[in-house]
Amino acid sequence: MKMLLTGNEAVARGAYEAGVTYAAAYPGTPSTEIMETVAEYKGDILAEWAPNEKVALECVIGASLAGARVLATMKMVGVNVASDPLFCAAYAGVNGGLVLVSADDPGLHSSQNEQDNRYYAKFAKVAMVEPSDSQESKDMVLAAIEISEKYDIPVLFRMTTRVCHGKSLVETGERQQVGQRPYVKNLQKYDLVPAVSRKLRAGLEEKLKRLEEFSNTTDLNFIDWNDKGIGIISSGVAYQYAREVFGTTASYLKLGFTNPLPMDKIRAFAKEVGMLYVVEELEPFIEEQLNAVGIACIGKAKIPNMGELTPDIVAKALLDQIRPTIEYDSTNIPTRPPTLCAGCPHRGFFYELSKRKNIMVTGDIGCYGLGGSDPLNAKDTSYDMGSSISMGYGAQRAFERNNENMRTISTIGDSTFFHTGINSLIHVVYNRGNTITCILDNRITGMTGHQENPGSGFTLQGMPTKIIDIEEVVKAIGIEHIRKVNPLNLKEVEEAFDWALEIDGPSVIITRWPCILKKQNDADHKEFGDYRGTCMVAEENCIGCKMCIKTGCPALRFNKESKKVKIDASQCAGCKVCLQVCPVKAIRKVGE
Amino acid sequence: MAEVKNILLVGVGGQGTILVGKILSSGLMRAGYDVKMSEVHGMAQRGGSVSNQVRYGTKVYSPIIDKGQADILVAFETMEALRWLDYLNPNGKAVVNDYRIPSAPILMGKNDYPEGILSIIQGKVDTTVIKAGEIAKKLGNSRTMNIVLFGALVKGMNLTDINWEQVITSIVKAGTEDINVEAFRAGLK
Numbered sequence: 007m008k009m010l011l012t013g014n015e016a017v018a019r020g021a022y023e024a025g026v027t028y029a030a031a032y033p034g035t036p037s038t039e040i041m042e043t044v045a046e047y048k049g050d051i052l053a054e055w056a057p058n059e060k061v062a063l064e065c066v067i068g069a070s071l072a073g074a075r076v077l078a079t080m081k082m083v084g085v086n087v088a089s090d091p092l093f094c095a096a097y098a099g100v101n102g103g104l105v106l107v108s109a110d111d112p113g114l115h116s117s118q119n120e121q122d123n124r125y126y127a128k129f130a131k132v133a134m135v136e137p138s139d140s141q142e143s144k145d146m147v148l149a150a151i152e153i154s155e156k157y158d159i160p161v162l163f164r165m166t167t168r169v170c171h172g173k174s175l176v177e178t179g180e181r182q183q184v185g186q187r188p189y190v191k192n193l194q195k196y197d198l199v200p201a202v203s204r205k206l207r208a209g210l211e212e213k214l215k216r217l218e219e220f221s222n223t224t225d226l227n228f229i230d231w232n233d234k235g236i237g238i239i240s241s242g243v244a245y246q247y248a249r250e251v252f253g254t255t256a257s258y259l260k261l262g263f264t265n266p267l268p269m270d271k272i273r274a275f276a277k278e279v280g281m282l283y284v285v286e287e288l289e290p291f292i293e294e295q296l297n298a299v300g301i302a303c304i305g306k307a308k309i310p311n312m313g314e315l316t317p318d319i320v321a322k323a324l325l326d327q328i329r330p331t332i333e334y335d336s337t338n339i340p341t342r343p344p345t346l347c348a349g350c351p352h353r354g355f356f357y358e359l360s361k362r363k364n365i366m367v368t369g370d371i372g373c374y375g376l377g378g379s380d381p382l383n384a385k386d387t388s389y390d391m392g393s394s395i396s397m398g399y400g401a402q403r404a405f406e407r408n409n410e411n412m413r414t415i416s417t418i419g420d421s422t423f424f425h426t427g428i429n430s431l432i433h434v435v436y437n438r439g440n441t442i443t444c445i446l447d448n449r450i451t452g453m454t455g456h457q458e459n460p461g462s463g464f465t466l467q468g469m470p471t472k473i474i475d476i477e478e479v480v481k482a483i484g485i486e487h488i489r490k491v492n493p494l495n496l497k498e499v500e501e502a503f504d505w506a507l508e509i510d511g512p513s514v515i516i517t518r519w520p521c522i523l524k525k526q527n528d529a530d531h532k533e534f535g536d537y538r539g540t541c542m543v544a545e546e547n548c549i550g551c552k553m554c555i556k557t558g559c560p561a562l563r564f565n566k567e568s569k570k571v572k573i574d575a576s577q578c579a580g581c582k583v584c585l586q587v588c589p590v591k592a593i594r595k596v597g598e
Numbered sequence: 599m600a601e602v603k604n605i606l607l608v609g610v611g612g613q614g615t616i617l618v619g620k621i622l623s624s625g626l627m628r629a630g631y632d633v634k635m636s637e638v639h640g641m642a643q644r645g646g647s648v649s650n651q652v653r654y655g656t657k658v659y660s661p662i663i664d665k666g667q668a669d670i671l672v673a674f675e676t677m678e679a680l681r682w683l684d685y686l687n688p689n690g691k692a693v694v695n696d697y698r699i700p701s702a703p704i705l706m707g708k709n710d711y712p713e714g715i716l717s718i719i720q721g722k723v724d725t726t727v728i729k730a731g732e733i734a735k736k737l738g739n740s741r742t743m744n745i746v747l748f749g750a751l752v753k754g755m756n757l758t759d760i761n762w763e764q765v766i767t768s769i770v771k772a773g774t775e776d777i778n779v780e781a782f783r784a785g786l787k
């Protein structure tokens with residue numbers, strides 16, 4: 007049957023067809039929908055959210071050793087977190103086939119950097135495949151599982167945003183009925199002590215040699231002969247762009263299996279063509295390896311190593327072709343940055359935080375990062391997940407050393423706290439720190455589209471489960487000063503900051519209110535009640551001071567002519583933050 | 599090689615561009631075209647600018663549309679039409695919803711909502727201005743604004759020989775089939 011699938015959906019389908027029985031992930035754009043789709047194959051595949059990527063990869067490694075075919079998925083920075091087990095898995099190999107999806111984000115649509123994870127394959131010494139559309143995304147999962155089992159090695163499955171979120175036609179197949187392989191205890195393979203690893207390391211080099219032979223012969227790396235004046239080597243979505251630009255005016259060596267590279271095939275191809283181009287998105291991963299063995303080619307000398315590639319970038323770089331566009335003045339179009347939603351529980355918290363002086367706010371990754379944008383501006387830093395607490399700790403130490411009148415406040419979401427924030431908070435307590443940690447619990451993983459997490463009460467496949475209580479965790483770590491507040495109650499938040507800033511020692515403020523977009527479950531209803539509604543402004547009372555506008559709520563409109571604020575009822579969720587800010591009580595909640 | 603057609607849908611997160619992309623690509627697929635579609639998720643959901651790109655023909659390679667390449671630009675929000683205008687082929691068509699959603703800097707008073715957008719666009723390309731918000735409201739469900747725009751898109755691209763009503767009915771939420779079909783017809787006028 008033909009279906010129109012995103013690359014992400016196709017990978018999930020591939021996992022189903024390949025007989026995968028266990029899969030784990032931590033969400034992250036552009037990878038998230040893979041595991042959400044795998045989760046729909048209930049009964050055939052056990053799919054789980056892990057608290058972080060390292061845990062996800064370790065879980066699938068364990069299942070692989072026990073004989074299952076497995077899949078782990080993550081965004082590219084997640085592989086940084088999971089890199090420790092990845093390097094071990096390369097040495098030890100697999101039992102059931104193991105595929106690790108790395109979803110890279112060229113152009114930084116929603117990431118903190120633009121790393122090219124193809125280097126991980128070379129670095130960790132694992133096999134790698136790179137699909138260029140949805141059909142390949144599905145087919146290559148089956149191929150990767152096979153390669154993994156045949157060569158006893160994990161396979162890095164490298165995708166990019168356009169492959170993940172691009173939709174194209176996919177011919178689907180049946181699920182392979184494979185039994186689980188038997189587990190065999192084998193210390194010489196799975197006990198990575200130095201004496202064993204030394205041997206495994208030598209064995210890995212042998213595997214890579216055999217994999218290079220495979221790379222030279224597999225159809226995953228194919229040649230499409232056309233005019234031989236120009237030869238193009240490419241992989242991933244960049245191949246589609248090259249095809250779009252050159253059509254049949256060039257010959258192609260399309261690489262689907264990219265570590266190790268098929269050097270013999272590349273050499274033979276290079277000999278046949280006139281000019282050799284390497285068209286790759288981001289870094290010169292292929293080009294450098296060609297250069298190293300003396301194959302002349304043109305790549306990054308013309309094609310940028312930054313940002314997303316497009317067909318036009320390729321056309322301009324290699325053919326000097328420029329497409330005409332409509333000329334107009336676009337300099338004064340106001341930007342449209344993402345904002346905290348109307349009714350977002352983070353708003354009240356950050357509104358109060360923005361009023362504080364002499365503080366450094368170490369932020370973290372999630373919707374609450376938007377508390378650092380205009381007009382709240384309550385953020386000094388945002389690095390990697392979990393970093394808010396540890397960076398805040400380090401900064402506090404340096405401020406103290408210098409006798410500066412500065413406190414650090416760390417802001418971190420619930421999912422991010424479970425991800426790696428916990429470790430950092432342990433550091434704070436252990437080393438007698440003096441930071442204020444604010445855990446913003448909106449009962450869900452918001453930014454990536456509402457995934458369950460260890461605090462939300464459900465597993466990925468909808469099983470009710472134990473709610474890991476953040477307050478109890480924090481207590482157990484040894485924090486003695488803890489306050490729980492409703493972030494939409496400004497007085498409560500203000501008092502909590504006053505309280506924490508007075509304490510000499512580490513404290514934790516936990517805000518607890520559900521994301522306004524979250525589909526509320528029974529527990530939410532019980533705890534938070536039916537609070538939704540709309541607020542309205544009594545125009546005759548509004549003095550046009552714009553205090554409410556400073557909360558940054560997208561439901562508030564200031565009319566320049568009448569000098570009054572109006573609330574857009576279709577957006578307002580009735581959170582009452584504006585109501586509390588209004589100095590003349592011109593705002594009320596309908597029905598209250 | 600048969601010509602590939604390019605449709606660019608732009609708007610604001612939450613306006614339903616994704617659903618329209620889904621209906622469009624399904625219908626094109628059922629009509630036997632090769633189809634590729636690209637959308638960007640993530641941060642854009644939080645009220646940011648969003649785009650959805652659909653390409654179809656006998657064989658499509660690239661999933662994305664470059665500047666100057668779109669045969670039609672359908673803007674679900676007026677200012678977004680201007681932001682994405684350079685993606686339109688100078689000989690292409692613009693379908694612009696006369697519907698304003700002020701962005702954060704405008705709400706905060708840092709910028710004004712730009713005036714005269716419609717006439718700027720009309721002065722550059724073949725443009726259809728539609729008040730899809732009002733039309734949807736009159737039909738009784740403002741949330742069908744996206745389907746009204748879809749009707750205008752089908753008309754603009756001359757894709758009327760596909761049985762869209764069947765496609766819409768099979769994709770929209772159960773219980774909203776009729777109102778969506780009505781919205782589609784209204785946009786097609």
Ligand SMILES: Cc1ncc(C[n+]2csc(CCOP(=O)(O)OP(=O)(O)O)c2C)c(N)n1
Nearest residue numbers: 034371372373374419420421422451452453
């Ligand atoms: C290592 C890593 N994994 C995943 C992501 C993607 N990511 C960004 S924010 C986020 C979730 C944040 O959820 P939470 O902490 O609950 O905050 P919320 O968005 O709900 O406010 C995820 C998974 C990332 N940036 N880095």
